[in-house]
Amino acid sequence: MYYYIFEQPKSKQERAAFEKIREVAREFGIYGEITQSSPARSAEELVMIALNKKYSTIIAIGDDAHINTVISKIIKCDEKYNFAVGIIATDPLSILYDRWGFKTAEEACETLKYRRLMRFSVGLVEPDYYFLSSIRIIPPKPTRITMEVDHWTAEAVIDRVEISNNLYILLERNMKETSIVKNAYNWLLGKDTTRSDQSIFKGKTIKLNSTDSIPVYIGTKQIARTPINVYRKLNALNIIVKRGKISSDK
Amino acid sequence: MKQDQVGTIVGSSVHLTGAIKDSSDITVYGSVEGEINSDSRIIIEESAYVKGPITAREITLSGFVNGTVTAKDKLELNSNGTIKGNIDTNELLIHSGATFIGKCTMPDKKKSDSVEGSQDFEVEVEEEGEEENEEEKNKE
Numbered sequence: 001m002y003y004y005i006f007e008q009p010k011s012k013q014e015r016a017a018f019e020k021i022r023e024v025a026r027e028f029g030i031y032g033e034i035t036q037s038s039p040a041r042s043a044e045e046l047v048m049i050a051l052n053k054k055y056s057t058i059i060a061i062g063d064d065a066h067i068n069t070v071i072s073k074i075i076k077c078d079e080k081y082n083f084a085v086g087i088i089a090t091d092p093l094s095i096l097y098d099r100w101g102f103k104t105a106e107e108a109c110e111t112l113k114y115r116r117l118m119r120f121s122v123g124l125v126e127p128d129y130y131f132l133s134s135i136r137i138i139p140p141k142p143t144r145i146t147m148e149v150d151h152w153t154a155e156a157v158i159d160r161v162e163i164s165n166n167l168y169i170l171l172e173r174n175m176k177e178t179s180i181v182k183n184a185y186n187w188l189l190g191k192d193t194t195r196s197d198q199s200i201f202k203g204k205t206i207k208l209n210s211t212d213s214i215p216v217y218i219g220t221k222q223i224a225r226t227p228i229n230v231y232r233k234l235n236a237l238n239i240i241v242k243r244g245k246i247s248s249d250k
Numbered sequence: 251m252k253q254d255q256v257g258t259i260v261g262s263s264v265h266l267t268g269a270i271k272d273s274s275d276i277t278v279y280g281s282v283e284g285e286i287n288s289d290s291r292i293i294i295e296e297s298a299y300v301k302g303p304i305t306a307r308e309i310t311l312s313g314f315v316n317g318t319v320t321a322k323d324k325l326e327l328n329s330n331g332t333i334k335g336n337i338d339t340n341e342l343l344i345h346s347g348a349t350f351i352g353k354c355t356m357p358d359k360k361k362s363d364s365v366e367g368s369q370d371f372e373v374e375v376e377e378e379g380e381e382e383n384e385e386e387k388n389k390e
Contacts, residue, residue, distance in 0.1 A: 152266055175262075197263050
């Protein structure tokens with residue numbers, strides 16, 4: 001039996017989409033206990049209820065922040081990682097939607113029904129926030145950061161930092177275009193006259209500090225403030241994946 | 251963020267200290283003080299400053315490097331590039347305008363059929379003339 005944890009719908013369309021998923025799940029014979037997070041009962045509390053009721057498959061439906069909250073609580077409570085997690089990402093602009101977004105409720109429920117499991121790694125922001133998508137740091141103004149990663153240290157002024165669950169690190173700095181020709185061309189076409197300077201790294205452990213304390217987000221949810229320590233937890237979660245489309249990220 | 255095999259990129263606004271290693275390509279636009287090691291390719295762009303040894307299968311260099319450069323297959327030093335340090339490579343291409351101050355070691359291909367050997371020569375040049383190949387120098 002599946003335990004469904006829906007996010008509180010943000011719009012009428014989302015409410016209708018969630019209702020459709022419930023209907024199709026019933027038709028597909030994968031109906032279980034349906035719950036919805038709310039200010040009165042958080043997604044974390046609902047995970048605790050599911051674990052107490054001995055459900056072995058928990059389905060998280062919602063945006064990145066909601067899904068990450070659910071999986072973070074599951075990992076915190078179940079260190080042996082025996083649970084299977086199903087994901088239906090509903091925000092088309094989110095990172096998880098690339099992997100767990102579905103065009104129709106039928107496609108989503110069919111994936112849940114076939115229950116093809118793969119192990120995925122997750123990131124951990126100390127002390128205990130796990131994430132499957134990525135964390136973002138976007139300071140209000142360019143800010144100097146220091147990063148200690150494995151065997152090296154980097155200093156940079158950044159406009160954006162993104163760290164994925166596999167600890168791929170993206171640093172971005174928006175700079176004024178120095179080429180006069182390109183500047184003129186962009187100006188004539190009404191394009192932005194700044195260019196983005198990007199750095200990409202990989203690591204196993206990251207210690208990130210900044211001159212000013214900056215909030216750290218998953219989706220729209222703030223989970224911490226700098227300084228932060230981020231680690232990778234390999235093969236931490238069993239997740240139901242689409243058939244023949246997703247490769248595990250060991 | 252896409253997690254494809256994009257390798258490592260050190261942007262121009264980054265100053266990095268320590269050893270970086272990657273099985274994929276490493277591209278440097280910023281400054282690095284320390285060792286850079288790749289199983290694949292290293293590209294040192296024009297804006298880059300590197301102080302430390304570089305090791306890869308293939309290296310393309312347009313910036314400034316102060317340290318030993320070891321390219322298992324091929325090293326290409328572009329016209330804006332500078333190497334202050336020794337080179338160890340199988341195949342070397344230095345473009346006109348490049349600067350190389352140091353000692354170059356290349357395997358002796360004639361000897362290598364029977365006995366392992368190498369050819370060493372020291373170079374201290376700031377090239378201005380036409381494109382040159384170190385192997386041709388050797389023949390001279």
